[in-house]
Amino acid sequence: MPELPEAETIVRGLRPHVEGRRIVSAEFYARRVSSDAPQEWAGRQVIAVRRQGKQVLLCLDSGASILIKLGMTGALLWNGQFGPYTRARLEFEGGGVLLFDDIRQFGSLRLVEEAGGKLGPDPFEITAEDFAARLRRRNTQVKRALLDQSLVRGLGNIYTDEALFRAQIHPRARTRRLRIDRARRLHGEIVKLLEEAIALRGSSISDYVDAQGERGTFQTRHQVYGKAGQPCPRCGTPITRIVVAQRGTHYCPRCQRI
DNA sequence: TGCCATGTTAATGC
DNA sequence: TGCATTAACATGGC
Numbered sequence: 001m002p003e004l005p006e007a008e009t010i011v012r013g014l015r016p017h018v019e020g021r022r023i024v025s026a027e028f029y030a031r032r033v034s035s036d037a038p039q040e041w042a043g044r045q046v047i048a049v050r051r052q053g054k055q056v057l058l059c060l061d062s063g064a065s066i067l068i069k070l071g072m073t074g075a076l077l078w079n080g081q082f083g084p085y086t087r088a089r090l091e092f093e094g095g096g097v098l099l100f101d102d103i104r105q106f107g108s109l110r111l112v113e114e115a116g117g118k119l120g121p122d123p124f125e126i127t128a129e130d131f132a133a134r135l136r137r138r139n140t141q142v143k144r145a146l147l148d149q150s151l152v153r154g155l156g157n158i159y160t161d162e163a164l165f166r167a168q169i170h171p172r173a174r175t176r177r178l179r180i181d182r183a184r185r186l187h188g189e190i191v192k193l194l195e196e197a198i199a200l201r202g203s204s205i206s207d208y209v210d211a212q213g214e215r216g217t218f219q220t221r222h223q224v225y226g227k228a229g230q231p232c233p234r235c236g237t238p239i240t241r242i243v244v245a246q247r248g249t250h251y252c253p254r255c256q257r258i
Numbered sequence: 259t260g261c262c263a264t265g266t267t268a269a270t271g272c
Numbered sequence: 273t274g275c276a277t278t279a280a281c282a283t284g285g286c
Contacts, residue, residue, distance in 0.1 A: 003264070032281080054265085072265050073283080085283090104282050106265055140275065149266085157264055205264060206285085225264095246277080248263080 002070040003054050004123070004154030005197035005218065006208050010076050011051045013211030014098070017078050018046050018058065022093040033087040033100065034109045041066065041090070041111070053119050053153025064113050071106030078211045103207065119153040123190050126152065132183035135175050142178065142186075143171035144245040155190070158203055158225045161250045163190045165224045170256045171242070171249045196221065224250040 002010070022045045026038035048059040056076065058066040068076065073085075077099045082089070088100040088109055100109060120134070131152065138145045145151050146160045155163070164171050166189040169182060178186075202208060202216030205226070209215055223233050228241035232252040240253050 006264090069266080070264095071281095072263075074265095102282095103284070104263095104265090106281065138274085144276090147265095159264095203264085208264075 002074065002202070002208055003156035003159050004051070004194055005159070006202035006210075006216065007051045007054045007056055007070065007154070008198050009201045009210045009216060010070075011049050011056055014056075014076060014078060015049045017096055017211075018049055018092065018098065021046055021096065024091045024093050026091075027089045028087065029089070030087040030102075030105055032105045032108070033102070036109070036111050050115075052115060053122065053149055054156065057115055064111050065115055067110055067112045067115070068100070069106075069108050071102060071104065071108070073103040073207055074107030075101045075207075075209050075213075076211055077101060077209075077213055080213055118150050120148075120150045121152060123152045123154055123187070123194060126187070128184040128187040131187040132178075132180050135183050135186070136178060136180070138175040140175055141171065141244055142169055142173045142175050143247075143249060145175050147245055147247065152190075154194070157247050157249075158205065158222070159190075159193060159197065161225045162222060163193050164256060165251060166193060168255050170258045171244045171251050173258050224252065226250065 023041050026041040028034050028038055045061040046058045047061050050057040050059060056068040079097055080099045082099060083101060085101045085103045086099050087102045090098040134151055135145060143160055143164065146155050163186065167186040169186060197203060197218040200216055200218040201210060203219040204215035205219055224239050227239045227250055229238050232239055232255060235254050237252055237254040239250055242249050
């Protein structure tokens, strides 16, 4: 669920509470949530809260960072209610508790020495030119390429479908055959889409909530995601659902031609 | 009941 | 090397 706009909303909500604070203790309640020893986190000060694609980083005074992957259903709740899906709990000096709730347990927390890994550039930090070049270097379906975090980081199933609709590109279009102006335009649409989604605090499709437990509202602006059978907002043709890269994919067969 | 779901990674084969 | 496919993870909703 959480993609870039949701992670950004969580980070913004967490920052004023967590930055500059020291971790007093950490506890894990599920084997899968972390393989770290929680006492190794204790005593560390969080100097910055950052987003990395769709992940959240708590940057520590030691130089290392706690990398938080939200998976499908992860939530970070500031002073939230401890519940059956609470998988981790961080207590901060001076009061305040950060809970990591995660129904499906695809999320995780782990200490990393270096950020980045195999992630590609953030869509906000890459030029249209560079984006187009990276995209056209691949030889695959454009939807698959956008979901690949090593091309650009932060897009998931929802925003990929929405961005391709806005750019009027078929999700199965081959990256190598995309004209350069179309690839540049796709980057522009991605940036605008993500900015709009952040302004509305993300999309709450099922259970995404921000650090205060509040839902986002960008789902009310979705044009194709989850809209199979409904008329295309541009031309009225029914939105079609197909499977691309093993993911449900929504597009307008008239506006988005190969 | 069976299938589907916003994510990621590993294994395997071409 | 790059790309495609499948499985796996754990749980809730329809």
